[in-house]
Amino acid sequence: MPEVIFPGPEGRLEGRYHAHKVKDAPIAIVLHPHPQFGGTMNNRVVYNLHYAFYNMGFNVLRFNFRGVGRSQGEYDQGVGELSDAAAALDYLQSLNQNAKHCWVAGFSFGAWIGMQLLMRRPEITGFVSVAPPANMYDFSFLAPCPASGLIINGTADRVAPPKDTRALVEKLKEQKGITITHVEIDGAGHFFEDPHMETMIGHVDEYVRRRLTENTR
Structure with missing residues (x-):
């Protein structure tokens, strides 16, 4: 598996990067759940999201936030982790300077970070937010969702x-000019234990492929 080390705001960040040989393939980063509750880039949801995007033709990067695995630094309440995500996107873009589409996917805490990154980086054209912890974190910064x-x-x-x-x-759906697609998987818990993982990834695959098709017409 292609391991990468790239510079972050507080030192080195550890990641896994998979690229296609196709010229100007779209890019995606995948963000992991809470570092203080065992979240890493090898979380099962993150791993499956990574390969879902790769199988759809994306060049994909997932990485460990500061203080996780071999990534340097210490947990920073989400502030530093957002900076880590921005550094990861910078790194991914440096490897793919002509990519026409840029996506961010995140699970749980990673979904919260991903949505904040979305607000700061206008080049992001789509997002996948898996189990966003709207009960724990304030998502009011999504005004408007870009x-x-x-x-x-x-x-x-x-x-x-x-x-x-x-x-x-419901709050996001009130905004004009964007479309929020919401899927609830019946019976699935936070970690999408089997058989729900396959169902969740199937919905992600269907949604992203549809968006890519619409954007290439």
């Missing part, structure tokens, strides 16, 4: 309760 995307969660999620996710989606 790009269309997919929010996906399970109806049995006890970490990020569905009612909070639905409230977030």
Whole structure:
């Protein structure tokens, strides 16, 4: 598996990068859950999202936030982690300077960071937000949300309760010019234990492929 080390704001960041030989392939970064609750880039949801994007023809990077694995630095309440994500996107873009599409995907805490990155980087054309913890973090910065995307969660999620996710989606759907697609997977918990993982990834695949097709017409 292609390991990469790239510069972050607080030292080196450790990642995994998979590239296609196709010229100007789209790019995506995948962000992992909370570092203080065992979240790493090898989390099962993150791993599966990574390969879903790769299988759709993306050049994909996932990485460990500061203080996780071989990434240097210490946990920074989300502020530093957002800077890490920006550095990761910079690195990915430096390897793919002519990519026409740029996506961000995040799971749980990573979804919160990903949505903040979306606000700061106008080149991001789409997002996938898996089990965003709307009960724990303030998502009011999404005013307005700058790009269309997919929010996906399970109806049995006890970490990020569905009612909070639905409230977030309703708020975002009121905004003009973007389309928020919301999918709830019946019976799935926060970590999309089998058989729900395959269902979740199937929805991501279907959504992203549709968006790519629409953008190439």
